[in-house]
Amino acid sequence: MFNAQQHSPSRSQIRKSIRNARKSLTNLEQEQAAKKININFFQHKKLPKNTRIGLYLSNDGELDTSYLIQSLINKNHQIYLPVIHPFNGATLLFQRYEKNSPMTRNRYDILEPQLNCSHICPLYELDYLLMPLVAFDQDGNRLGMGGGYYDKTLARYYREQMQKPELIGLAHDCQQVEKLPIQAWDVPLQQIITPSKFYQW
Numbered sequence: 328m329f330n331a332q333q334h335s336p337s338r339s340q341i342r343k344s345i346r347n348a349r350k351s352l353t354n355l356e357q358e359q360a361a362k363k364i365n366i367n368f369f370q371h372k373k374l375p376k377n378t379r380i381g382l383y384l385s386n387d388g389e390l391d392t393s394y395l396i397q398s399l400i401n402k403n404h405q406i407y408l409p410v411i412h413p414f415n416g417a418t419l420l421f422q423r424y425e426k427n428s429p430m431t432r433n434r435y436d437i438l439e440p441q442l443n444c445s446h447i448c449p450l451y452e453l454d455y456l457l458m459p460l461v462a463f464d465q466d467g468n469r470l471g472m473g474g475g476y477y478d479k480t481l482a483r484y485y486r487e488q489m490q491k492p493e494l495i496g497l498a499h500d501c502q503q504v505e506k507l508p509i510q511a512w513d514v515p516l517q518q519i520i521t522p523s524k525f526y527q528w
């Protein structure tokens with residue numbers, strides 16, 4: 328495990344080192360991790376019918392969500408993916424994703440659904456938000472790609488202590504660090520699922 332306390336690395340140093348670590352995983356390791364996360368998720372979460380789940384399409388060595396998305400769709404749950412807000416460019420909208428949804432690439436070359444306002448779900452109507460992350464620590468703190476998209480999107484949710492959605496991080500085991508240097512706007516996670524562990528705070 329990366330020992331953040333001993334070397335006191337900055338957020339950007341941790342970001343760089345963990346992004347390299349997850350990008351070095353082989354295709355086989357990624358595939359095995361994706362299958363394990365699928366099993367691990369359903370072992371820990373018993374979903375009522377038609378659960379609304381915010382997810383993401385993997386990029387940059389992130390934990391591959393494709394098996395999990397397929398399983399959730401097969402069980403008739405509703406999947407929503409992040410779309411970078413077309414006007415403010417700083418927060419995320421969550422839009423319904425189905426097998427034939429038209430997709431487009433955002434400014435980071437990540438696939439997102441083509442904006443259709445009638446398919447957007449307000450954040451507070453999602454039951455779960457499964458979030459990508461670069462690094463997490465033993466207190467459930469999350470470090471992302473550095474755009475602040477999730478933190479800005481969740482700012483009101485955190486301030487007003489909303490009940491929904493439940494925030495769950497998905498990560499490879501190698502993305503865990505001992506302690507992250509945190510910032511005032513960081514929104515901690517309630518659970519983190521890795522291929523081998525389930526953390527809850």
Ligand SMILES: Nc1nc2c(c(=O)[nH]1)N(C=O)[C@@H](CNc1ccc(C(=O)N[C@@H](CCC(=O)O)C(=O)O)cc1)CN2
Pocket residue numbers: 383384385386389409411419434435437459460471472473474475476477
């Ligand atoms: N799969 C996935 N989708 C996501 C996120 C994510 O972390 N993962 N996001 C979570 O917020 C948002 C996108 N945020 C991102 C922020 C920075 C970079 C990135 O690659 N930055 C480059 C610099 C690119 C540039 O400025 O042109 C880099 O740091 O190398 C990617 C995504 C929305 N969708």
Ligand SMILES: Nc1ncnc2c1ncn2[C@@H]1O[C@H](COP(=O)(O)OP(=O)(O)OP(=O)(O)O)[C@@H](O)[C@H]1O
Pocket residue numbers: 469470471472473474475476477478479482510512513
């Ligand atoms: N609630 C907020 N209000 C205003 N600015 C914010 C807020 N949250 C984050 N920011 C800004 O966004 C920038 C990036 O934040 P941070 O490094 O925490 O992103 P991240 O968590 O790594 O990325 P992401 O949430 O996109 O995965 C910071 O410079 C910060 O100024």
